[in-house]
Amino acid sequence: ISSLLVVTPRQRFGTKFRKEGIFPQNDQNTHLATMSYMLSRSKLSLVARQLSASPFRQAIEKSRRGPLRSVQLSAGTINPKVVDAQYAVRGALVLRAMQHERALQENQKLPFDEIFFCNIGNPHQLNQKPVTYFRQVLSLMDYPEMSDHPAVTQIYPADAIARAKHFFANVPGGTGAYSESQGITLVRQHVAEFISRRDGVQADKDDVFLTDGASQGVAVSTNILIRNELDGIMIPIPQYPLYSATISLCGGRAVGYYLDEANNWSMDISELKSSLKNARSEGTNVRALAIINPGNPTGQCLTEANMREVVKFCEEENLVILADEVYQTNVYGDVPFTSFRKVVTEMHSDVELISYHSVSKGMIGECGRRGGYMELQNLDASVIEQVYKMFSIGLCSNISGQVMVDCMVKPPVEGEESYPLYKQEMDGLYASLLRRSQKLSAALSTMSNISCTPIAGAMYAFPQIHLPRKAVDAAKVAGMQPDTFYAVELLDATGICVVPGNGFRQQAGTFHFRTTFTLSLTHSLTHSHSLTL
Numbered sequence: 001i002s003s004l005l006v007v008t009p010r011q012r013f014g015t016k017f018r019k020e021g022i023f024p025q026n027d028q029n030t031h032l033a034t035m036s037y038m039l040s041r042s043k044l045s046l047v048a049r050q051l052s053a054s055p056f057r058q059a060i061e062k063s064r065r066g067p068l069r070s071v072q073l074s075a076g077t078i079n080p081k082v083v084d085a086q087y088a089v090r091g092a093l094v095l096r097a098m099q100h101e102r103a104l105q106e107n108q109k110l111p112f113d114e115i116f117f118c119n120i121g122n123p124h125q126l127n128q129k130p131v132t133y134f135r136q137v138l139s140l141m142d143y144p145e146m147s148d149h150p151a152v153t154q155i156y157p158a159d160a161i162a163r164a165k166h167f168f169a170n171v172p173g174g175t176g177a178y179s180e181s182q183g184i185t186l187v188r189q190h191v192a193e194f195i196s197r198r199d200g201v202q203a204d205k206d207d208v209f210l211t212d213g214a215s216q217g218v219a220v221s222t223n224i225l226i227r228n229e230l231d232g233i234m235i236p237i238p239q240y241p242l243y244s245a246t247i248s249l250c251g252g253r254a255v256g257y258y259l260d261e262a263n264n265w266s267m268d269i270s271e272l273k274s275s276l277k278n279a280r281s282e283g284t285n286v287r288a289l290a291i292i293n294p295g296n297p298t299g300q301c302l303t304e305a306n307m308r309e310v311v312k313f314c315e316e317e318n319l320v321i322l323a324d325e326v327y328q329t330n331v332y333g334d335v336p337f338t339s340f341r342k343v344v345t346e347m348h349s350d351v352e353l354i355s356y357h358s359v360s361k362g363m364i365g366e367c368g369r370r371g372g373y374m375e376l377q378n379l380d381a382s383v384i385e386q387v388y389k390m391f392s393i394g395l396c397s398n399i400s401g402q403v404m405v406d407c408m409v410k411p412p413v414e415g416e417e418s419y420p421l422y423k424q425e426m427d428g429l430y431a432s433l434l435r436r437s438q439k440l441s442a443a444l445s446t447m448s449n450i451s452c453t454p455i456a457g458a459m460y461a462f463p464q465i466h467l468p469r470k471a472v473d474a475a476k477v478a479g480m481q482p483d484t485f486y487a488v489e490l491l492d493a494t495g496i497c498v499v500p501g502n503g504f505r506q507q508a509g510t511f512h513f514r515t516t517f518t519l520s521l522t523h524s525l526t527h528s529h530s531l532t533l
Helices: 002-006 010-019 030-041 046-051 054-064 080-084 092-105 132-142 144-148 158-170 185-199 213-225 241-249 269-281 304-317 340-346 381-393 399-409 419-445 469-477 482-494 521-532
Strands: 208-211 231-237 253-258 285-292 320-324 353-358 372-377 513-516
Touching: 080 241, 092 482, 132 144, 132 158, 132 399, 132 419, 144 158, 158 185, 185 208, 185 340, 185 372, 185 399, 208 213, 208 381, 208 399, 213 231, 213 241, 213 285, 213 320, 213 353, 213 372, 213 381, 231 241, 231 269, 241 253, 253 269, 269 285, 269 304, 285 304, 304 320, 304 340, 320 340, 340 353, 340 372, 372 399, 469 482, 482 513
Parallel strands: 231 253, 231 285, 285 320, 320 353
Antiparallel strands: 208 372, 353 372
């Protein structure tokens, strides 16, 4: 959409309109008037819908009062790193889906009755139910007086009430006050205990930083690593766009390494070595290797043997490991999740490791809470001080997210009042995700011109589309990448919004799309495929 706005300058349209007498010669407001003209003539177009927003109307009214002053901020004068950053998961296709959604709300007739937003892993939007105990504790934290109300025991279980009161004793000011910059000490201690139980290691709360989702941890790490335009970070291809976008914002270089689709998207050490060698030959100072395990968008789960090879590679090449492990409970295949924390410790490796986890995924799915943590291992004390400074600048991560992290790493245990319901809900959510992953994988695999690796983890399928030559040619004529063209046709025919594979990057000559699991997606996607191919 931004590109559509950019390519309508007055020199392109103004001359034509002046000749027709629509605009006077040398009108200083031709650009705004041109857009206003487009708006009046094309109210149903995507451009018109964007231009009908309130700020644009205000600009039109302002132009009527006299010449506009030259603005300080425009697409050409803001930080170019911001312009360069791309995030396909919430890109133009999603805006098109929102346009369709508004049309449906206005009772316009479309080939579908509902929009399926499968572009992002947003479980609660896709009808995943919240975990009761977590919400009970958080509601008591947000309304402290309730914990002492005479009727509280009729509404809340005793262990949830006790948990909230324990928080009150350790978190002065509750959810409405700042915490320590690194995060609430009690929560960090519980995170350290969780890591120790999970990996059989000795974790330390002082190595844990509580974050606004895993994204903040990635951003801080990238800022620490990227010093200038020659510094680079290796990222998987396909990758989650957070990494390329964050590296762009920091002014560094994203060094892609291809995952092996033929071998369930595994990491190939020879590919890592080749990618690193090529980057260094181009003058890039590669400083770190980012790994997403389980994979997004690819859905793979790395074997422990593969992970050991990766750690050895990073030791030899002196690379920091950035381990994105937010999908660690979303495992559906035969390969169990193993943390890089565990592997690095068992190998007695001194490789520098930064690991990320979040409440946004798994069976919790509390994306809007923006809760997460990062753990630092084998980092120099002086670097940890600088990380602390970075968090201090932002004051602290949000307290509700920190409370949710605490519930994630220290849930009800057997013998506590909330445990039976907690276990029932978690088991039910996992069974639902497993069932949907299997149904979607099976449905995609039976479709002509589509191939899909088994979904072993995370919350996505990333099938390859084998498009006919005519479809590729039609995409070229439309000025789109072929898989974007496919995704647009899919959306317009069925209301299913997915993300084209090019938004994650992919091997040249291959085309994919990423979709999340939804309750009714399998039927819709099976029906839609015949329409779009």
